[in-house]
Amino acid sequence: MRLISILTAILSLTLSVACNRHAADEELVVFSGLTQGTTYNIKLRLPAEIKDRPSINRGIEAILDNVNRTMSTYQDDSELSVINKTMTTDSIPISESLTELLVVALEVSEFTTGAFDVTVGQLVNLWGFGAEKSSDGIPTQSQIDLALTRTGYKKIMLAFNPPTLGKSDSNIYLDLSGIAQGYTADIIATYLDKLEIKNYMIEIGGEIRARGLNADGLTWRIGIEKPVADRRQVERIIQLDNLGMSTSGDYRNYFEIDGKRYSHIIDPVTGWPVAHDLVSVTVLDPSTARADALTTALIVMGPDKGFEFAENHGISAMFIIRHADVFTEKYTGAFEACLIDR
Secondary structure: OOOOOOOOOOOOOOOOEEEEEEEOOEEEEEEEEEEOOEEEEEEEEEEOOOOOHHHHHHHHHHHHHHHHHHHOOOOOOOHHHHHHHOOOOOOEEOOHHHHHHHHHHHHHHHHOOOOOOOOOHHHHHHOOOOOOOOOOOOOOHHHHHHHHHOOOHHHEEEEOOOOEEEEOOOOOOOOOOOOHHHHHHHHHHHHHHHOOOOOEEEEEOOEEEEEOEOOOOOEEEEEEEOOOOOOOOEEEEEEEOOEEEEEEEOOOOEEEEOOEEEEOOEOOOOOOEOOOOEEEEEEEEOOHHHHHHHHHHHHHHOHHHHHHHHHHOOOEEEEEEEEOOEEEEEEOHHHHOOEOOO
């Protein structure tokens, strides 16, 4: 499960839908609930002439339901689950939405030379972090080696008109948990844009997309969580406009054996959980799906290689590194402009 960034604007939410008058000609409308094994919170500033709030809510829920039906590994009859159970190397038809997401995933995989890879599902399950948990502890190296033979983004092939997916190994197991929530935020943003809603903040399991101004007439203020497991605390505050934001780390979803921590973030090359001092990465990008995938890739690369990669490629990113009990921050030049409390 992805870590959830603290959003200072939504900590007090208790109702699934709340409307409060903030100006003579607009309302702040909030939709929230559960999706993809986590929570979602969507805040809109709506002009008074937009009367049909329930219709907007139904549109959002339809998007969320479609993503679950398409991309969930926890839903047995989802499109993705059916693909993972289909033991064939023949190309099979897939939906346009799944195709769209896989195009982004494969682009990031190629860009990061495989540091992000949606075919790590066999490894994720092997380490006990997936929908089909197959281990209660540390797997053997032979088990890891076998799963690695069934991993590799170059083993899946997309075709278009009509969209199809092929697997060069029928045992390939796709896991979209490292990109689906960001993608969902993008799809909802597109839906709101079509409705000509100009001010909104979308948060799904910590993946965020924002546009315009908040209820106070300011650019949306978003808190980045301090990477500690025992409490919720803000590390930094940024401003976000017409951008997606993703934060990922190893301090919420892990297990310990004999005092050693094993992260849910698996290196697709070694097959082992990442083991270094980089505990959190935040990425800002026009595409929330891309930001979502890049956070995973940069954590897999580690504190030095990951930061160098981000800086060299103009990625807007913030790194939090643990040294004993002390945290240090590094952020790329592209990220610094969004910091409020620097």
